[in-house]
Structure formats: C-alpha cells, structure tokens
Amino acid sequence: MWNKRKEEEYPSKSPATPAAPASQNKENTPMSTNAAPSHHATESRGPAVIGKSVMIKGQIFSREDLTIDGEIDGSVELHEHRLTVGPNGKLQAGVKAREVVVLGTIHGNVEASDKIDIRKDAKLVGDIKTARIVIEDGAYFKGSIDIVRPEAARTPAPAQPKTQSTNSATAHAAAPVTAAAGDSR
Amino acid sequence: MLKDRLRSEPFSPSLHSPPKRPGSGPQNRASNGLDQFFAGLQDQEGLSILDFSGASQANISFITSMGHRIYSNDALRTLEEAFGGGGDFIANQADPEKAALFLRENLEFDDRTFDGALIWDTLQFLAPPLLQDTVDRLYRILRPQSSLLAFFHAEEKAQTAPLYSYRIVETKIMSLTPRNQVRPVQYFNNRSLEKLFQKFNSVKFFLTRDHLREVIVRR
Numbered sequence: 001m002w003n004k005r006k007e008e009e010y011p012s013k014s015p016a017t018p019a020a021p022a023s024q025n026k027e028n029t030p031m032s033t034n035a036a037p038s039h040h041a042t043e044s045r046g047p048a049v050i051g052k053s054v055m056i057k058g059q060i061f062s063r064e065d066l067t068i069d070g071e072i073d074g075s076v077e078l079h080e081h082r083l084t085v086g087p088n089g090k091l092q093a094g095v096k097a098r099e100v101v102v103l104g105t106i107h108g109n110v111e112a113s114d115k116i117d118i119r120k121d122a123k124l125v126g127d128i129k130t131a132r133i134v135i136e137d138g139a140y141f142k143g144s145i146d147i148v149r150p151e152a153a154r155t156p157a158p159a160q161p162k163t164q165s166t167n168s169a170t171a172h173a174a175a176p177v178t179a180a181a182g183d184s185r
Numbered sequence: 186m187l188k189d190r191l192r193s194e195p196f197s198p199s200l201h202s203p204p205k206r207p208g209s210g211p212q213n214r215a216s217n218g219l220d221q222f223f224a225g226l227q228d229q230e231g232l233s234i235l236d237f238s239g240a241s242q243a244n245i246s247f248i249t250s251m252g253h254r255i256y257s258n259d260a261l262r263t264l265e266e267a268f269g270g271g272g273d274f275i276a277n278q279a280d281p282e283k284a285a286l287f288l289r290e291n292l293e294f295d296d297r298t299f300d301g302a303l304i305w306d307t308l309q310f311l312a313p314p315l316l317q318d319t320v321d322r323l324y325r326i327l328r329p330q331s332s333l334l335a336f337f338h339a340e341e342k343a344q345t346a347p348l349y350s351y352r353i354v355e356t357k358i359m360s361l362t363p364r365n366q367v368r369p370v371q372y373f374n375n376r377s378l379e380k381l382f383q384k385f386n387s388v389k390f391f392l393t394r395d396h397l398r399e400v401i402v403r404r
Contacts, residue, residue: 118240133245141240144233144256147249 052088069104079113087121100130102139113148211362213354217391218399220357222301222334226251232300235326237261237291237307243352243360244303256299260307261348261364263290275370278312287315292322299327305351306336308381309369316370316381324384324404333385333402337373340396344368373398 047065050056054070062078069086075094076083082099085091089104100112102122110116112130120138127144135141226232230252236244239259248255267287268277277283302323311319323333338346345366352360373381375390375398382388382402391399 133242133249135240135242135245137242139240140259140262142258144254145245145249146254 047082047084052086075108085122094126109143211352211360213358213360214393214395215357216359216399217357217393218334218336218401219353219359221389221391221401222303222332223251223356225332226253226301229300233298235299235302235304237302237304238351241350241352243354247353253300258291260291260304261310263287264307264310266290275312278315284315284318288318288322292319292326294326296325297328300331302327302331302333303351304333304335306338306346306349308335309337309346309371309373310367312370320381321384327404329404330386331404333404335400335402337378337398337400338369338396339373339392339398341372341374343396 047067048062050066050068050070050072052069055073056070057073059074060066060072060076062076062081062083064078065082065084066076066078067084067086068076068089068091070088071090071092073092076091076097077095078097080098082101083095083097084101085104085106087103091104091106091108093106094108095106095110095112097112098114100110100116102116102118102124105123107125109126110124110128110130112128114130115132115134116128116130117134118124118136118139118141120136122136123140125140125142127146129146129148131148133145133147226234232253233256234248234253235256235258236248237258237260238244239262240257245255245257264287267283267290268274268280270277278287304323308316308319327333336351340346346369347363348365348367349361350364352362354360378390378398378400379388382400385402385404387403389401389403391401393399
C-alpha cells in the first residue's frame with residue numbers, strides 16, 4: 001500500500017536513469033546541468049519511507065523494508081522485513097517485524113523475530129520479544145525483555161511454515177513456490 | 186545534624202551525563218553481593234529479574250543468557266525527572282504527587298512479579314517517607330524466597346558519594362562507570378538497614394574495602 005503511493009509520488013524511480021527523461025530536461029533548460037534526477041535515482045532502491053512530516057493513525061502492514069521518520073499511532077507489522085524508526089520517528093504503536101532498528105522513539109511492545117537494535121539517543125518504552133538485542137550506551141529503555149530462542153528462524157526453509165504458522169502463511173500463499181527467494185528481494 | 190545532611194545540595198541535574206568524578210573510565214571490582222544474588226538463581230530458568238541500572242547491553246546479555254527475563258529501568262533517571270526539576274531535591278520527595286509519580290514509573294507491578302531485584306544504590310538517594318514506601322513496594326512485587334541486591338555507601342563523613350552505572354561482567358565481577366558525585370540523603374549502618382528491611386526474611390551485609398556496603402535481602 002505504501003509502496004504504491006511512493007511509486008506514484010516518485011514516478012522516475014528505477015526506470016528514471018535512462019537517458020530519455022534526462023535529455024528532455026536538458027532541452028528545457030539549455031544552459032544548466034540539473035542534478036535533480038540523480039537524486040531520485042539514489043533513493044529508488046531504498047526501503048519505503050514515511051517522512052518526518054507525516055502523521056498516521058491506524059494499522060500499517062508492509063511487505064518490504066520500511067523506514068518511519070514521522071509519527072504513527074496504531075500498529076506496524078512487517079513480519080518478514082526490517083523496520084527502521086528514524087531519529088524523528090515517534091511511534092505510539094505495537095510493532096512486529098523481522099528486524100527493528102530504533103533511532104527515534106517507540107512507546108509500545110515490540111516483537112522482532114530476528115533482532116532489535118536500539119541506538120544511542122533512542123527511546124523505547126514497552127516490552128520486547130526478540131531473538132537478539134543490541135542496546136547502545138545512551139539509549140533509554142524501560143520495559144521487559146524476553147529472548148526467544150531463534151530455532152524456528154534458523155531451520156531450513158521447508159520447516160518454517162510449521163513453526164511460523166500465522167506469520168508466514170500469507171507470504172507462502174502469495175508466492176507458493178519461491179517464497180524464500182521472494183523475501184530476499 | 187541529620188537535618189544538615191538532609192539539607193543537601195540540589196540533586197545533580199544531569200545524572201545521565203558523561204562521567205565526571207572520580208577516576209575516568211569503568212573500573213571492574215569483585216562483588217560478593219552479586220555472587221550471592223546469582224547463586225540464588227542458579228539451576229533455574231525463566232525467572233523475572235528487575236534491574237534498576239537502565240538500558241545496559243552487559244546486564245541484559247548476562248541475565249538473558251542465563252535464560253531469565255529482565256525488566257530494565259533507569260531508576261536514577263526517573264528520580265531526577267520526578268524530584269530534580271526545581272527546588273530542593275529532598276523536599277520535593279515529600280510532595281505526594283511527585284512521590285506517586287516515582288513509584289508509578291518504577292514499581293507499578295502486580296504483587297509477586299519478580300524473582301530477583303538489582304536495585305544497586307538507588308535507595309540511598311531516597312528520603313525516609315518515600316524510601317520506606319519504595320521498600321514496601323519492593324516487598325510486594327518480589328516473590329517469597331527471592332533476593333534483592335542493594336548498595337549503600339558506608340563512609341559516614343563523606344560529603345558526596347559517587348554515583349555509578351553498574352554493569353555485570355561475571356557472576357562475581359561488576360564494572361562501575363562513574364556518572365557523577367551526589368550527596369546521599371542519609372547514612373545507613375547495619376542497624377538502620379535491618380530496620381528498613383524488617384519485613385523481609387533476612388538481611389546479609391558485605392562491607393567492602395571501598396566503603397560500599399553490599400546488602401542481600403531475602404524476601
């Protein structure tokens with residue numbers, strides 16, 4: 001959902017690097033060498049981004065990595081992907097993701113099936129369930145930490161549907177043969 | 186005389202600021218209290234441990250690697266937020282709203298939630314009414330037979346006491362990183378500590394060479 005909107009906002013993403021649109025720009029501004037298109041090109045392969053001026057109330061589901069630098073009030077779920085809460089990000093939300101990197105603020109419980117990384121100056125108030133945790137000095141954390149044995153995550157791909165029943169069910173349904181490969185995109 | 190001690194300088198406005206005095210970096214030291222605390226947790230898994238030292242990779246890794254759950258909070262930071270805003274730090278602790286805020290932020294748990302509590306030196310910065318309320322809350326949230334580890338500076342004539350971040354290195358060794366120098370609210374001897382923890386089952390003291398009284402209290 002977020003990706004579609006992003007792509008509509010920035011139509012010149014991955015196909016924008018070819019010469020055709022660039023040459024049009026040059027024709028319109030004959031004496032300049034406009035660097036703007038290359039800026040868009042560098043952003044094209046990054047995660048979806050919710051910018052710092054954006055505020056959302058509700059549920060967010062994502063099937064790709066997501067960076068939140070705005071304010072979210074609700075819940076955020078990216079079961080097989082990485083969530084990054086930027087330095088300006090403020091989440092009043094429960095979070096579920098494969099990996100969570102916090103540079104901003106989260107008020108809510110966090111489940112990270114692989115790893116959570118709480119950076120310096122980040123603030124997290126809530127309970128954490130994860131396989132691994134990294135907390136830098138200077139981070140503020142208040143809550144409980146449950147380390148969940150990562151056995152399910154480390155087993156070979158065919159075994160995953162049995163152990164991660166609800167989370168991976170939708171992904172496998174969407175891509176029945178190459179579910180694991182689809183995740184690495 | 187006690188009043189003079191209680192009329193201390195304002196609580197440091199920057200408890201979580203970079204270390205000032207004494208020394209410079211972290212120092213490792215042996216701790217019999219810590220050793221006793223973890224001896225009580227051996228051969229068990231899935232216990233809940235309360236840690237007042239704040240977010241610390243060392244403590245989290247150490248406790249979770251033993252198979253336990255940790256509840257982490259920086260009690261000194263909450264102490265500063267509740268009472269250090271303006272006015273006298275000690276007098277502010279008599280304010281019922283501020284005291285309630287401190288208790289709510291640090292000790293709002295169901296009865297018998299925890300199997301152990303690492304309180305470090307937090308208690309020595311609490312004035313008597315709030316101090317007793319805090320200890321009573323600790324009694325409530327700890328399970329029977331569980332242990333509490335607390336430190337008290339034992340140098341009676343000291344004007345200030347070093348405020349540390351406590352990090353667990355091994356079961357018997359901890360690392361102390363100086364945060365600041367703060368005047369303790371009161372001096373505790375063995376008798377006053379026994380009185381403070383009179384509800385508990387037992388109190389055991391370890392007096393160290395560096396004037397730190399380590400106390401293991403059994404619920």
